Amino acid sequence: MSTLPSTTSEPAFGTVPAPKMVVAEAVRGSFGPARTEPTQPLSIHPFAHALHYGSACFEGLKAHRGGDDVVRLFRPDRHAARLQRTAALLHLPVPPLELIEAMLVDAVVGNLEVVPPAPGALYLRPLLLGTDPNIGAAATPSADALLVVLASPVGDYFAGGDRPLTLKVETELPRTTPAFGEAKAGANYVLALGSIRQARAEHGADQVLFAPGGDVQETGAANFLLLDQERIVTRQLDGSFLHGVTRDSVLTLARDLGLVVEERPVSIDEVLVWPGEAALAGTAAVLAGVGTLVHEGGRTTLGDGQVGPVTRQLRTALLQLQRGEVPDRHGWTRPVTDLSATS
Ligand SMILES: Cc1ncc(COP(=O)(O)O)c(C=O)c1O
Structure with missing residues (x-):
């Protein structure tokens, strides 16, 4: 990561x-x-x-x-x-x-x-x-x-999650083999390494968004979400990508806040003209805003290029829950110091 x-x-x-x-x-x-x-x-x-x-x-x-x-x-x-x-x-x-x-x-x-x-x-x-x-x-x-x-x-992976990320879109090289998309196998990461190193060296990108043939899957180490004030759009669960626990948690918290969740195919064409926010979800990154996409040599700014308000709101909601600052309505946290309270 x-x-x-x-x-x-x-x-x-x-x-x-x-x-x-x-x-x-x-x-x-x-x-x-x-x-x-x-x-x-x-x-x-x-x-x-x-x-x-x-x-x-x-x-x-x-x-x-x-x-x-x-x-x-x-x-x-x-x-x-x-x-x-x-x-x-x-x-x-x-x-x-x-x-x-x-x-x-x-x-x-x-x-x-x-x-x-x-x-x-x-x-x-x-x-x-x-x-x-x-x-x-x-x-x-x-x-x-x-x-x-x-x-x-x-520590805080993104130091407050304030820095909007730059993603290089990869439409040709795969992140993993089709059979291993869902696996958290070391081999997947070394397979994606060449694309990530190249994206960093040539475009100053933080991560690669894998979208073989234009079909958006995920980045090398986090799931990809589109957001706006009304909804969240992300790829439906299939064998092509790692089913993130953060993704699932964010979608559930979004529903709690009244957002509509759309789990469906997402094309890179849709992402490039998305007027709202984009974010990466993962254990290390929590929910990190995406500001720029590099695609076919050009740079596209997403929304206003900054970390969006819905991303911030969901990130805060998730962190508060993880830290026990709000009631854990979904039974997601397991206290460890007070073992008698768990089972
Ligand atoms: C390839 C990949 N996708 C997505 C994720 C996000 O998964 P999670 O939210 O369970 O950490 C990770 C991180 O573990 C990952 O390595």
């Missing part, structure tokens, strides 16, 4: 390891118990499947410290379910939901003292690797696996 420069002097997003990690191993497809350990180098056999054949995937979510000092995980159930979905797509052993959720809670408990106050958060990074020690297993799934939940205190 660290494609955008931090505008503060804080360390870059994702570069600070929290003191503890939580580890569980699967042997012949079956996961054993989790244990909390100091964050330290992993010991992996050099023949491990993940290192050769790409059986590696991950998740990304946050725990927020509220003004009441309670630390709350945001929608851990949804992230756990998505990790299961990705694991299945990669033919990896699928960790049980209860195990993943318990490991997320353990990772927060083990690192409670380093959960920063708002606008910071504790970023959690579950990582699942195929560990079968077999370099001849290109056509065989890994039955052994390692699940590690890493944690990292992070």
Whole structure:
């Protein structure tokens, strides 16, 4: 995710390891118990499947410290379910939901003292690797696996979300293979890297908006939304893109505010003449406004080129909910300091 420069002097997003990690191993497809350990180098056999054949995937979510000092995980159930979905797509052993959720809670408990106050958060990074020690297993799934939940205190990714982003539209190169659009697999990110580096070097773009043949999917690390005072428009859920938890949360909050949500195909032609706002939704970015599109060599300003009022309103609503500042009507937050209040 660290494609955008931090505008503060804080360390870059994702570069600070929290003191503890939580580890569980699967042997012949079956996961054993989790244990909390100091964050330290992993010991992996050099023949491990993940290192050769790409059986590696991950998740990304946050725990927020509220003004009441309670630390709350945001929608851990949804992230756990998505990790299961990705694991299945990669033919990896699928960790049980209860195990993943318990490991997320353990990772927060083990690192409670380093959960920063708002606008910071504790970023959690579950990582699942195929560990079968077999370099001849290109056509065989890994039955052994390692699940590690890493944690990292992070700052405000966009320093208030005030800077409108510039996206380069990519209509030819794909972000991922058709079968892996929904997977949070490491391979997807390295596949998109060439487009992102080129967009940054040639156009000073922050991200690439992938729209093969003009059909808008998402950016390299966040979902894409069009907004105005009445509605939100975004691509319908299909296999071509990662089903963001932030996207789902923003759409729900938008409905709560009386906006109409349209989930349907979005063409780049529609985006280029959209009179309202555009934004990216993702765990790291929350909801970040898009000001400019670079397409076929030309630059198009979206709306007035600034972060729009609807984007700001929804971003604030989501952050307030994550920090426990407003009632959690949807049951999305899981307090971790007060374990007796959860189940
Ligand atoms: C490719 C991609 N799309 C979308 C998202 C947003 O997903 P979420 O809101 O669940 O973080 C991410 C970030 O995780 C991503 O990597």
